[in-house]
Amino acid sequence: MATWFLIIIYLSFISLGIPDSLLGSAWPVLHLEIGAPFGSAGLISMIIAGGTIVSSLVSGSIIKKLGTGTITLISCCMTAGALLGFSFAPSLVWLAVLAIPLGLGGGAVDAALNHYVADNYKAHHMSWLHCFWGVGATAGPMIMSYYIANHNSWREGYSAVSIIQFGLVIILLVTLPLWKRVAKLHHAAEVGNSNETQSDGLEGSHTGISSPPAKVKVHPTRLKGVKFSLLAFLFYCGVESTVGLWGASYLVGAREVSAELAAGWISMYYGGITIGRLITGFVTLKISNRVLILAGQLIAALGGLLLLLPLPDVMTLVGLILIGLGLAPIYPGLLHETPARFGKENSAQLMGYQMAVAYTGTTLLPPLFGLIASGISISLFPAIVLAFLLLMMLSSEQVNRVLKRSRSEA
Template sequence: MDVSTRTKTLTRLGPVLLAYAAFIALGMPDGLLGIAWPTMRLDFGVPLDAVGMLLVAAVTGYMTSSFLSGALVARLGVGKLLAISCALTGTALIGYTLVPQWWMMVALGVVAGLGAGAIDAGLNTYAAAHFSEGLVQWLHASYGIGITIGPIIITTALTTYDSWRLGYRIVAGFQLVMALAFVLTLSWWRDGHEEQTDGPREKRLTDYKTPLAETIRRPRVWLSVALFFLYVGAETSLGLWAFSLLTEARGVAPRVAGLLTGSYWATFTIGRILAGLYAKRLGVDLLVQASLGFALLGALLLWLNPFPLANLVAVTLVGFAIAPVFPALISGTSQRVGAHYAANTIGMQMAVTGLGASLIPTLIGVLARRFSLEVVPVVLSLLFLTLFILYRLAMTPRVENGNGQVA
């Protein structure tokens, strides 16, 4: 293999591998707070529920940068945006370990959220434009690896060195390394860097510079955004409420319920890895509809609970079924709204994931307190049914002109 061939191969594979590494790094901080919080709050002298302030700050930053990511990609380019975002996140995580006052920690939460949101939306935008459906599935499986590694790092830091700060500094180091990697590989992330062929290059969704104001006037865009709001809410709700449902409402032993809840996330991660093998063969449309159909079946099984092992089968089935949905929805954004509006739409979709992940589980909690925890599978069934219907509406035939706009 000559130098030219090796260079071309690296240029094609480099962004894929670096994107996977970035998504691992993106997932790592999300696995820290839950384990570090008991020690962290004692160091800052704040009550147990003060974590809500930090979460709100982070979600605010995340939603802001995600929503604006289309405009930021158009102005800065994907490579520069990712480099800046990783640097922001790494700096904020280091700042957590240095500031003496809680309000400073909360302020840094906004910075960390800004960085994470731009990384998430920026990489998803690039992946939707350049990666196959299977590669996008594996990209999101990489996040699962990161969120698994994070708790290991923080647990080791606490048990071996009695320091949550060390764990955060290690993860911050990964973020800063990623920032440097993006700086050194800026040429990889420019549209048009691929090997040139005769004739004009096919226009990618990241080539469009559509104003955000134009995008938000499109009904199909908001329909696509609604899919993400409801999907992430459903995904998070089962992970959050499964343990309580099984132990408090159905008398399942805590250890068994813990294993069942763990099986949800385990099959979820496995499902994304396997989906990378068959996503292209099935196509985004069939993959999403089949996944939502099986998820609905699993939610109904959890609701009816007709036989002793129904809980195990239902939770495992839902986890495996929904695994490919989020990456597939990302890959199919341009099919739903048109390439002209896809980059901005992906940013908006990522922005509402924070809302869906917080509001829908909270609503289920309110309903469970008013009625019983048995509302959990009922609401999940309604969510998956609604998602299936909305997706069919989003994929209704449309006319698109040569500029990637819906006529």
């Protein structure tokens, strides 16, 4: 039963990834058909991310009332309906309205499933959970590319993804009792091991929910290194979403690649994230998170450099794939390092702050680049991406330096 249940969870995270990569893949042809300004993709992205932030912040109390399974079901219904609406949207205003339930539904699924897996399963399951997000994010541009190339219709691409989402809704509806049954089993295990900090075979919650936190003398945001950690999350999600949203437009506008080929190349970028997280799930048993995070940042920076240099188009594809591979271990690794860096007694609050700042990066940085591209040129895309990557690396490494200095002083 545990295996089948994990499959359901992974399928749910696939549904979270598919919509995240659709807008950027469709935008080169979408904005022309509906008469929207080129830079307005940033506005839609901001509304989606804003809804995600709101639903993530309130998800904790809602999960306690309704349960993870019910929240996931409701959220998938919202995203499926919003995607179906996108396929019929006649104007930018309609896209903006439909972006609200799309963001709210996506944020609720993200928070609920991250919490559930972190609280009940081992560390490698977290990497694989985000790997399946990559599966969905990779499939999105592939689906859109197919419908643009063969049917000359981005609307049919959105319709196809909506049908997939509604299929998942049916699966979740049928298996809803399984969520409640597994929740009871986990609760029984916790009660049976109430004198232990962790149950055998399961990883203790790195969000600090499974055991009462110790009394905190200093507010978590005042701990040494926390502000740099928050900046690392800001720039990580900023660069990941900027490449996903504007990569296809850069390829079409600056490199003169066809819209369907550009969507396929962005799919390869998300494929790099997916494959990287699949591999990360295995190597976490042998290599520390700190080493994986640094290695990922260096690989991503190399990919950004390949985009910046005047190289043949094939090297642009290689650069996108390297950025995806490099980004793969960073987000799960940073999340998992939180209790080790700042203490389990502070991790509960810091997890929420880090995810909120991460979504803020998704909300603000892609629209910021949209303004730059509209006012100056889309050709600045490689330089901005590389700058975000370097700022993320500097912030993350500064956390390590601050903590090392703090421990040596102690």
